[in-house]
Amino acid sequence: MFFFLFALWIVFNGRVTAETVLLGLLFAAAIFTFACRFLDYSLAKEKKIFILAPLLLRYLGVLIAEIVKSTFTACRFILSPSLPHDPLICKFRTPLKSEAALACLANSITLTPGTITISLDDGLFTVHCLDKSMAEGIADSRFVQLLQRIEEVAL
Amino acid sequence: MTETIRFLLGTAFILCGLAIFIIEIFGNYHFGYVLNRMQAAAIGDSFGIVLCLVGMMFYFGWALAGLKLLFVEIFLWCSSPVSSHLVAKLEAETNEHLDREVKIRDLTEGEEGDPCKR
Numbered sequence: 001m002f003f004f005l006f007a008l009w010i011v012f013n014g015r016v017t018a019e020t021v022l023l024g025l026l027f028a029a030a031i032f033t034f035a036c037r038f039l040d041y042s043l044a045k046e047k048k049i050f051i052l053a054p055l056l057l058r059y060l061g062v063l064i065a066e067i068v069k070s071t072f073t074a075c076r077f078i079l080s081p082s083l084p085h086d087p088l089i090c091k092f093r094t095p096l097k098s099e100a101a102l103a104c105l106a107n108s109i110t111l112t113p114g115t116i117t118i119s120l121d122d123g124l125f126t127v128h129c130l131d132k133s134m135a136e137g138i139a140d141s142r143f144v145q146l147l148q149r150i151e152e153v154a155l
Numbered sequence: 156m157t158e159t160i161r162f163l164l165g166t167a168f169i170l171c172g173l174a175i176f177i178i179e180i181f182g183n184y185h186f187g188y189v190l191n192r193m194q195a196a197a198i199g200d201s202f203g204i205v206l207c208l209v210g211m212m213f214y215f216g217w218a219l220a221g222l223k224l225l226f227v228e229i230f231l232w233c234s235s236p237v238s239s240h241l242v243a244k245l246e247a248e249t250n251e252h253l254d255r256e257v258k259i260r261d262l263t264e265g266e267e268g269d270p271c272k273r
């Protein structure tokens with residue numbers, strides 16, 4: 001988070017000088033200290049993000065690949081009026097335990113065109129799919145498998 | 156030469172993004188039900204906008220403006236699913252005849268496997 005805040009400061013400033021860098025370090029440190037004290041952040045959690053970085057990057061890659069793939073599938077349904085589509089609302093549970101992983105999965109499902117997370121209550125996902133083919137293996141998708149591995153490493 | 160390649164790549168990405176947005180608009184009129192229309196809108200929200208922003212990043216080159224656009228993409232990818240989820244939840248909770256519009260399958264009722272094959 002510290003590095004993210006510092007990068008944000010530099011980007012918003014638009015120029016890299018000694019003054020902006022020093023002030024950025026100071027403000028990023030101040031906000032990070034505040035977050036550690038009041039928002040349940042800690043240095044240990046920050047270290048974990050570095051350990052998880054390869055898995056998180058892999059997750060991002062899978063997400064981008066799924067978005068591209070689903071975009072073409074959804075475009076096919078839109079551009080081919082003769083192609084029948086059978087919308088479906090599907091309810092399922094996943095083996096994921098942490099709230100962060102569940103929220104991440106819900107957001108990834110919604111980001112992927114053709115599927116929208118309607119609700120997530122106590123680990124129960126309610127997802128709308130543009131066609132029933134898009135619900136195939138949704139409860140055990142690559143997202144779920146990767147998030148499970150991330151949970152194993154993080155916990 | 157580099158400038159020309161950057162211009163061509165940027166233009167290609169922006170044109171692809173525009174094509175996605177046109178398909179999205181067409182999909183909004185093509186589908187009749189709100190949740191299906193949202194799926195069409197999601198195409199532009201998640202992929203169309205990214206293609207346009209990547210195209211603009213090529214125009215700006217290796218500069219802070221490109222990094223700003225990257226932050227815009229990250230922000231959009233974090234915030235867009237939340238608003239979509241809220242609209243979808245509103246429809247699901249207020250439509251008393253949701254089952255007339257769309258099939259509902261519950262995978263948690265002891266049946267294992269693929270929802271499509273039942």
